Amino acid sequence: MREFMTGNHAVAHAVKLCRTPLIAAYPITPQTPIYEKLSEWESSGLLQGIMMRTESEHSAMASCIAASLTGVRTFTATSSQGLALMHEMLHFAAGCRAPIVMANVNRLLAAPWGFWADQLDSLSQRDTGWIQFYCENGQEALDSVIQAYKIAEQVFLPVMICLEAFFVSHFMEPVEIPAQEEVDRFLPPLNLPHRFDIEKPGFLVPVVSSDLYRKYRQMMQRAMDSVKTVAAQVDDEFKTTFGRSYGIIEPILVEDAEVLLVTAGSMTSTARMAIQTLREKGYPVGLLKIRLFRPFPVEALQQTITGKKKIVVIDRNCSIGSGGIFCQELRAALIHSPDPPFVYNYLAGIGGTDVTPDTIGKIALDAIRRVDPADESIWWVDV
Amino acid sequence: MIEIKFKGRGGQGVVVASELLGRAFFIEGKFPQCFSLFGSERRGAPVIGFLRVDEKPILLKCQIYQPDQLILFDLSLVEEKEVIEELKPGGTLLINTDQGIEAFKNWRQFKIGLIDGRPIARGAGVEGALNTTLLGAYAALTHEVRKETLIEVVRRMIPIKTESNIKALQTAYDRVRIYESLS
Numbered sequence: 001m002r003e004f005m006t007g008n009h010a011v012a013h014a015v016k017l018c019r020t021p022l023i024a025a026y027p028i029t030p031q032t033p034i035y036e037k038l039s040e041w042e043s044s045g046l047l048q049g050i051m052m053r054t055e056s057e058h059s060a061m062a063s064c065i066a067a068s069l070t071g072v073r074t075f076t077a078t079s080s081q082g083l084a085l086m087h088e089m090l091h092f093a094a095g096c097r098a099p100i101v102m103a104n105v106n107r108l109l110a111a112p113w114g115f116w117a118d119q120l121d122s123l124s125q126r127d128t129g130w131i132q133f134y135c136e137n138g139q140e141a142l143d144s145v146i147q148a149y150k151i152a153e154q155v156f157l158p159v160m161i162c163l164e165a166f167f168v169s170h171f172m173e174p175v176e177i178p179a180q181e182e183v184d185r186f187l188p189p190l191n192l193p194h195r196f197d198i199e200k201p202g203f204l205v206p207v208v209s210s211d212l213y214r215k216y217r218q219m220m221q222r223a224m225d226s227v228k229t230v231a232a233q234v235d236d237e238f239k240t241t242f243g244r245s246y247g248i249i250e251p252i253l254v255e256d257a258e259v260l261l262v263t264a265g266s267m268t269s270t271a272r273m274a275i276q277t278l279r280e281k282g283y284p285v286g287l288l289k290i291r292l293f294r295p296f297p298v299e300a301l302q303q304t305i306t307g308k309k310k311i312v313v314i315d316r317n318c319s320i321g322s323g324g325i326f327c328q329e330l331r332a333a334l335i336h337s338p339d340p341p342f343v344y345n346y347l348a349g350i351g352g353t354d355v356t357p358d359t360i361g362k363i364a365l366d367a368i369r370r371v372d373p374a375d376e377s378i379w380w381v382d383v
Numbered sequence: 384m385i386e387i388k389f390k391g392r393g394g395q396g397v398v399v400a401s402e403l404l405g406r407a408f409f410i411e412g413k414f415p416q417c418f419s420l421f422g423s424e425r426r427g428a429p430v431i432g433f434l435r436v437d438e439k440p441i442l443l444k445c446q447i448y449q450p451d452q453l454i455l456f457d458l459s460l461v462e463e464k465e466v467i468e469e470l471k472p473g474g475t476l477l478i479n480t481d482q483g484i485e486a487f488k489n490w491r492q493f494k495i496g497l498i499d500g501r502p503i504a505r506g507a508g509v510e511g512a513l514n515t516t517l518l519g520a521y522a523a524l525t526h527e528v529r530k531e532t533l534i535e536v537v538r539r540m541i542p543i544k545t546e547s548n549i550k551a552l553q554t555a556y557d558r559v560r561i562y563e564s565l566s
Contacts, residue, residue, distance in 0.1 A: 004405060004406050004409040004415065136444075137444075166418065167418075167444045167445075168444075170418055170419070171416060171417075171418045171444070172402060172405055172415075172416065172417045172418065173414075173415075173416050173440075173441070174409060174414055174415075174440070266444040267444065269442045269443065269444045270442065270443055270444045270445055272442050273442050273443060354445050354446050355444075355445055356443075356445045356446075356448075357443070357445075
């Protein structure tokens with residue numbers, strides 16, 4: 001059934017369809033509509049699970065970890081400062097191999113204060129052991145939450161579904177809501193190990209020797225590596241059932257392109273329009289969308305990028321002192337390529353500033369005109 | 384694709400207006416996309432609503448700079464020159480005002496609809512929000528959406544004072560003064 005709704009409400013629908021029994025959350029703009037919608041359904045009896053209204057995001061994540069270890073599906077949603085406050089527990093969730101699913105609405109981090117789109121909040125959690133997906137629109141956010149449970153419950157790692165403030169969270173668009181029976185078939189009743197027995201409470205995170213710690217970390221890394229394959233399989237299965245798929249990366253008009261734009265999240269949609277215009281004007285420009293960020297799909301990217309002359313990564317985030325984070329990761333992935341391309345980094349859309357097809361077109365032309373490589377990130381301001 | 388921009392103040396129903404109209408387009412089988420910009424969520428603060436509608440899914444994920452249609456809830460928020468620069472040539476302007484067409488002689492290159500929304504809304508029993516009133520006027524001015532669809536959306540989405548809102552919509556539909564473009 002197709003309905004007209006925001007990205008936030010699309011996420012809430014996904015959580016309801018996944019029959020998540022435990023949702024623990026704390027409201028924060030611009031994620032709050034997810035929390036409110038789930039609360040509304042809880043009070044009207046439409047939600048199968050319960051909402052735990054915790055006193056902070058740190059507690060919300062702690063609750064999700066505990067519940068997950070009793071063998072049930074869990075969900076939380078947050079943004080920006082809330083995610084930052086969760087930081088310590090994010091490490092615990094991944095280390096405990098708890099298959100929690102979280103939606104993070106990408107909002108800038110203070111200071112100064114604001115509510116606008118910026119991916120730095122989730123990207124700065126990249127080393128916590130969470131799988132991360134970046135979504136282009138509400139439909140993809142809904143579908144990715146459903147896929148996330150299937151992936152998390154196979155590899156025993158938590159998943160963060162990222163959608164940008166405003167451009168996804170608050171954009172109302174037609175969204176296809178899958179039928180409950182289909183989601184039930186795709187996500188059969190859960191049979192996770194019960195690692196925590198509430199009848200016999202105990203401490204789950206003992207002190208270990210250095211050797212054991214290293215082994216656990218290595219197992220986590222191996223599980224994380226397997227996500228590249230598992231996520232692609234789950235996406236294929238999803239397509240069979242629901243008719244939609246996204247890939248872990250998506251190449252668009254890449255084959256005959258000499259210059260490749262790289263984007264993640266909502267900017268990708270706008271870039272799809274921009275490259276059409278550039279093509280009509282005769283510029284050999286293609287587009288590559290990165291959907292899966294953790295684990296970073298190194299092999300898939302290497303294959304797609306081989307033979308290209310210029311890569312133009314547009315980042316809606318900046319690691320101060322380094323630059324755009326998608327660009328950092330991509331440069332590292334390409335270091336052993338034969339005849340590596342020039343990789344340019346443009347910072348655009350930071351703090352929710354608007355990125356139009358024209359912005360992207362101008363960035364592409366700027367990169368096409370450049371003769372020399374550039375190590376530093378280019379702060380793009382439309383003129 | 385049609386791009387519509389709504390300008391008003393917090394409390395006038397700008398955000399809800401764009402959502403109601405978006406939903407009406409959706410019911411009529413179109414692909415709408417709507418969103419809003421507000422600096423701070425409080426009464427009186429300037430609010431901008433955006434609505435795009437097309438026969439196919441819309442890929443743009445950015446603001447609207449040159450709308451085809453501009454709906455002004457509050458004239459005090461716009462400069463005469465700004466409207467001329469912003470609105471697409473051949474565009475349509477819906478203005479909530481108690482003034483006559485002579486006050487807008489420099490905008491006559493556009494198709495204009497004038498509606499004195501406040502007394503209409505108040506007369507129908509709606510205080511504050513002008514969204515349903517202006518949407519009634521919009522339907523008569525542009526014929527982009529059917530009045531009946533808008534009424535259906537109001538019934539579905541506005542649980543309080545539903546009939547008053549429908550009355551305001553209907554009255555504005557009948558009373559909007561329409562002036563074709565002079566160019």
